Amino acid sequence: MKYKHDNNSCFFRHKNILCDIKLFDTSKSFVLIYMCKISEGNLKRDTLNLQEINHELQDDAKFFVASCEKKYHDQLDKVAKEIVTSAVKMVFLAGPTCAGKTTTAKLLSEDLSKYGYRVLTVSMDDFFYNYDDTPDLPNGKKDLESPRSINADDMTRCFRKLFTEGEADFPKYDFLTGKNIPNVYHLTMSDKTIIILEGLHALNPIFFEKFSFIKCFRIYASALSGFKIGNNVMSTRDFRLLRRTVRDYKKRGYDPLETLDMWKNVVRAEDEFIVPYKDTADAYINTTHANEVAIYRDYFLKLLEEYPTSRAEMPFATLVEKSVSLDKSVLPDNSLLWEFLEK
Secondary structure: OEEEEOOOEEEEEEOOEEEEEEEOOOOOOOOEOEEEEEEEOOEEEEEEEHHHHHHHHHHHHHHHHHHHHHHHHHHHHHHHHHHHHOOOOEEEEEOOOOOOHHHHHHHHHHHHHOOOOEEEEEEHHHHEOOHHHOOEOOOOOEOOOOHHHEOHHHHHHHHHHHHHHOEEEEEEEEOOOOEEEEEEEEEEOOOOEEEEEEOOOOOOHHHHHHHOOOOEEEEEEEOOEEEEEOOEEEOHHHHHHHHHHHHHHHHHOOOHHHHHHHHHHHHHHHHHHHHHHHHHOOEEEEOOOOOHHHHHHHHHHHHHHHOHHHHHHOOOHHHHHOOOOOOHHHOOOOOHHHHOOOO
């Protein structure tokens, strides 16, 4: 058993369980935010106390939102420093669906730029096969979640040319037409250029091992914190389903029933192709913001009213109901939460 404390936190550890108390001084009170952290290999997950989060949001929502944003940005700052000091030329940023990879890549790029680097971000999605050429699942639907949907040879060819010749043309995948369009944009390299390759399968050795000719840095980004209030628990996977349900309806036109229908294959692909490689990462970024449930609450519950049969497959709805509501207007313009919301 180990115990440590400082001005704003204390924790004790026993075996693989770390109980961490974070103290935020709002000049009004000290509050408990984090509960139980559990190690999974090199990855640490924790469960956030929703009751205390409710208290903080009711007490001083703006301060609490700012503290959540700072915690996330502090992680990015730390990783950016590691990348710069390691003389890395390419960053592989992976994570499951609704992990917040797109925003994380964008903000990490901005942090690296502060060190004088020119950062180019490439999405693995741009190497999707044409929709009609994508392999089928046993149920006849297209297998869009597995590495089989990505043209690894074309991706390797583009990057090898970029690193050996200093320039290359890259394709773009058009989601509206389901077509992969070649030579859409042109990239150039210099000594002060860093590439960020972002995608579900960026840590999969099918792709990563093809880049042994350059120095790389691997990041696993995901929602690594779930929520708990009383006997109601929302796992990290359920939390990402909450994010996806809100995002799909707001930004992609899918109702909760359609999202749930896709979710089965999403989970299967995660367990088979993403989770096995998370421990190969050089760094982890936890994208959970403690104020998120409050932000999504009203949108999500309204969807369940419109599509009541979806509730049976979303038992975490009871926990969401117990959250206070928070208007999205409190979010800063660069908040990761906008990845799942309409501005």
